[in-house]
Amino acid sequence: DIQMTQSPSTLSASIGDRVTITCRASQSISSWLAWYQQKPGKAPKLLIYKASALESGVPSRFSGSGSGTVFTLTISSLQPDDFATYYCQQYYSLWTFGQGTEVEIK
Amino acid sequence: QITLKESGPTLVKSTQTLTLTCTFSGFSLSTSGVGVGWVRQPPGKALEWLAFIYWNDAKRYSPSLKSRLTITKDTPRNQVVLTMTNMDPVDTATYYCTHLDDGPYDHWGQGTLVTVSS
Numbered sequence: 551d552i553q554m555t556q557s558p559s560t561l562s563a564s565i566g567d568r569v570t571i572t573c574r575a576s577q578s579i580s581s582w583l584a585w586y587q588q589k590p591g592k593a594p595k596l597l598i599y600k601a602s603a604l605e606s607g608v609p610s611r612f613s614g615s616g617s618g619t620v621f622t623l624t625i626s627s628l629q630p631d632d633f634a635t636y637y638c639q640q641y642y643s644l645w646t647f648g649q650g651t652e653v654e655i656k
Numbered sequence: 657q658i659t660l661k662e663s664g665p666t667l668v669k670s671t672q673t674l675t676l677t678c679t680f681s682g683f684s685l686s687t688s689g690v691g692v693g694w695v696r697q698p699p700g701k702a703l704e705w706l707a708f709i710y711w712n713d714a715k716r717y718s719p720s721l722k723s724r725l726t727i728t729k730d731t732p733r734n735q736v737v738l739t740m741t742n743m744d745p746v747d748t749a750t751y752y753c754t755h756l757d758d759g760p761y762d763h764w765g766q767g768t769l770v771t772v773s774s
Binding site: 584593594595596599639644646648649650 | 693695702703704705708716718719752759760761762764765766767
């Protein structure tokens with residue numbers, strides 16, 4: 551099984567901050583990585599796929615990078631609507647999610 | 657427009673079998689590359705992938721839950737059914753069905769909360 555580890559688990563930030571979340575895979579997954587945003591009581595929403603491709607309709611302040619085993623999600627300027635929990639997911643071999651990173655207001 | 661909706665019991669008892677139905681629209685499960693999966697999320701915890709079925713009836717299961725899961729599809733009715741046997745209180749979670757088209761899960765249902773009582 552491929553394990554996905556996100557860091558940090560919680561991130562406190564202010565409006566306008568640049569925010570980076572890291573996701574590490576237990577083995578190489580090439581670029582088969584997605585990022586999701588989830589708000590309380592709602593289903594996850596796809597933000598990024600294939601490590602760096604922006605899903606249609608997602609603001610350009612979101613970006614993804616990485617390949618192999620280390621990946622990052624960056625929000626260039628945090629907006630009020632961005633306070634949420636973020637999950638990475640590998641889809642190289644079956645599917646595995648990271649444990650999530652909660653972005654909270656500082 | 658792709659939509660998915662989960663339905664099933666909100667409360668089951670320990671040892672019972674859970675049957676959930678995903679009813680979808682906006683795509684066909686006979687189209688190459690398309691599939692429907694199930695993901696769950698215990699209250700306050702992370703997402704966990706459970707099972708997946710492809711357009712060609714290929715099925716994939718979470719290794720840790722494989723012995724308890726069965727996924728089937730009814731293509732003409734646009735439905736996918738997940739059964740999970742021997743339910744336990746730790747299986748209390750919101751269960752989501754999801755759509756995939758040769759990539760990640762790009763569409764999700766609203767989810768259905770299933771509570772398992774002892």
